[in-house]
Amino acid sequence: MKTVFCDVAVIGSGPGGLASAIAAKQNGAKELLLIERDREPGGILLQCIHNGFGVEIFKQDLPGPAYAQHFIREAQQAGVSMLLDTMVLEISKDKRIIASSKTNGMLAIQAKAVILAMGCRERTRAQVRLPGSRPAGVYTAGTAQRWVNVEGFMPGKKFVILGSGDIGMIMARRLTFEGAKVERVLEIMPYLSGLMRNYVQCLQDFDIPLQMQHTIKRIIGNERVEAVETVAVDDHWSEIPGSEETIECDTLLLSVGLIPENELSQQVGIQLDPLTAGPFVDNHFQTSVEGFFAAGNVVHVYDLVDWVTSAGLQAGESAARYASGKLCCDEKEIPVRHGQNVHHVIPHFLDINSLKDGEKQLQMRVTKPLEQPVKVQVLDGTELIASRTLPYARPGEMVTIGLKEKHMEQIKNATQLVVQVIEKEGSK
Amino acid sequence: MNTQNDLKPDQIICVACPKGCRLNIQQDGDQVLVTNEGCKRGVEYARREILDPRRMVATTVRISGGIHPLLPVYTAEPFPKARIMDLLALLRKTQVQSPIQEGQSILQDALGTGIAVLASRDM
Numbered sequence: 001m002k003t004v005f006c007d008v009a010v011i012g013s014g015p016g017g018l019a020s021a022i023a024a025k026q027n028g029a030k031e032l033l034l035i036e037r038d039r040e041p042g043g044i045l046l047q048c049i050h051n052g053f054g055v056e057i058f059k060q061d062l063p064g065p066a067y068a069q070h071f072i073r074e075a076q077q078a079g080v081s082m083l084l085d086t087m088v089l090e091i092s093k094d095k096r097i098i099a100s101s102k103t104n105g106m107l108a109i110q111a112k113a114v115i116l117a118m119g120c121r122e123r124t125r126a127q128v129r130l131p132g133s134r135p136a137g138v139y140t141a142g143t144a145q146r147w148v149n150v151e152g153f154m155p156g157k158k159f160v161i162l163g164s165g166d167i168g169m170i171m172a173r174r175l176t177f178e179g180a181k182v183e184r185v186l187e188i189m190p191y192l193s194g195l196m197r198n199y200v201q202c203l204q205d206f207d208i209p210l211q212m213q214h215t216i217k218r219i220i221g222n223e224r225v226e227a228v229e230t231v232a233v234d235d236h237w238s239e240i241p242g243s244e245e246t247i248e249c250d251t252l253l254l255s256v257g258l259i260p261e262n263e264l265s266q267q268v269g270i271q272l273d274p275l276t277a278g279p280f281v282d283n284h285f286q287t288s289v290e291g292f293f294a295a296g297n298v299v300h301v302y303d304l305v306d307w308v309t310s311a312g313l314q315a316g317e318s319a320a321r322y323a324s325g326k327l328c329c330d331e332k333e334i335p336v337r338h339g340q341n342v343h344h345v346i347p348h349f350l351d352i353n354s355l356k357d358g359e360k361q362l363q364m365r366v367t368k369p370l371e372q373p374v375k376v377q378v379l380d381g382t383e384l385i386a387s388r389t390l391p392y393a394r395p396g397e398m399v400t401i402g403l404k405e406k407h408m409e410q411i412k413n414a415t416q417l418v419v420q421v422i423e424k425e426g427s428k
Numbered sequence: 429m430n431t432q433n434d435l436k437p438d439q440i441i442c443v444a445c446p447k448g449c450r451l452n453i454q455q456d457g458d459q460v461l462v463t464n465e466g467c468k469r470g471v472e473y474a475r476r477e478i479l480d481p482r483r484m485v486a487t488t489v490r491i492s493g494g495i496h497p498l499l500p501v502y503t504a505e506p507f508p509k510a511r512i513m514d515l516l517a518l519l520r521k522t523q524v525q526s527p528i529q530e531g532q533s534i535l536q537d538a539l540g541t542g543i544a545v546l547a548s549r550d551m
Contacts, residue, residue, distance in 0.1 A: 152490075
């Protein structure tokens with residue numbers, strides 16, 4: 001088997017991988033390999049043909065493929081070498097990657113640093129345990145998106161969509177555009193799990209009914225989906241007897257959440273956070289195994305691609321510094337923990353000295369929605385370190401707070417930082 | 429926000445930012461009175477939404493000689509909402525030939541609106 005040597009190897013060429021590759025190259029990684037299993041770079045952005053990308057970074061409202069194109073071009077200009085149509089099968093702790101492709105056969109890659117940018121996968125029927133028969137016609141929303149937008153065929157004519165995630169709502173509009181009927185969107189939670197603008201522009205615009213606190217009791221049909229039986233649920237997800245309704249349809253799409261894709265990370269022995277299903281990372285996006293970095297949705301699921309790009313740029317810079325021996329690994333790092341109403345916070349560890357190089361963002365998801373002014377607070381046990389007021393906080397939208405150089409003195413002796421999102425006193 | 433289905437007929441949800449305020453609308457000819465807005469952008473949004481609603485439209489056209497059978501395209505600016513289905517019908521009949529550059533015009537002036545339809549990527 002042929003062995004290729006490189007400074008930095010990046011696995012996955014979605015927005016996280018592309019940004020990492022560009023930043024690693026710009027920060028001195030001479031030999032860099034970007035490995036992609038698809039025939040072309042860009043990742044899932046290529047099938048997200050709707051607008052709404054790049055508002056933060058470019059101040060422009062671009063479709064997904066145009067956003068990807070920008071970074072593909074930049075990577076090519078930076079001299080990033082790409083191995084396309086190449087599947088990574090194995091990675092070991094000593095940063096040896098085994099990959100296979102139609103053109104190169106089996107290939108070994110020996111890297112000095114590895115960036116994991118495999119993105120995330122959709123939850124499937126099995127993961128939400130939907131009862132009923134097992135006919136054809138039950139797909140994840142993203143699979144249907146690939147078929148409709150890239151490969152050019154329609155998976156059905158009459159749809160029910162389970163979950164009010166963004167991909168589900170966007171697919172409801174897309175299928176309507178292509179002549180299908182979307183009968184219903186069901187959401188088990190009492191609140192929307194995607195963005196409000198997608199509710200307005202994808203469902204409301206086309207009179208597609210959305211039912212909150214409803215789920216699927218049973219899928220009906222043998223060869224093909226014939227109908228679904230829906231049911232209302234209470235606040236504890238218990239079915240409310242008598243609320244059942246049968247909706248005829250030939251296809252059920254699932255938009256019920258995304259899970260970071262970390263099979264390769266586990267092979268290496270990288271520790272994963274059970275709350276995010278992604279690796280524990282510090283603010284350099286280094287994982288628990290030295291020299292392995294992780295960027296984008298492989299770490300935790302973002303709401304905006306712009307933040308994935310920023311994370312990729314940071315991971316790429318760190319990996320290039322590591323490959324050239326300039327990233328120290330014995331810096332003092334303190335754990336960052338999730339407090340009240342915070343589901344998880346990234347990074348898990350903060351390198352205090354790195355605050356000298358500029359502000360570091362802590363990114364979090366809240367557990368429950370708060371529809372009144374909230375305070376995002378960072379505490380070191382008892383003392384308040386930083387605080388920020390926001391008009392509201394919802395699980396569907398990432399919340400951030402920055403730590404700056406001025407906070408260094410205060411936290412240098414802290415044993416941990418705790419982040420919480422609480423109601424602002426006196427507001428209602 | 430418990431459910432969106434309880435919107436009153438004279439209410440719209442503002443999408444100028446992610447907050448999603450419910451705006452109360454009173455219309456009298458060209459005059460639109462907006463109340464319950466969270467900020468100035470809401471008033472602006474509601475006026476446009478009532479008098480001339482527009483949306484960005486993204487879809488695909490057939491392409492021959494490309495890596496895929498479809499080329500994603502989008503309107504260069506928000507397109508009149510009432511004519512979206514007509515635009516889609518027109519684009520469904522459109523066929524292009526590879527190579528295409530990102531940003532290239534697929535339609536110069538869609539349905540006489542003066543709005544161009546652009547390729548979303550190279551193919």
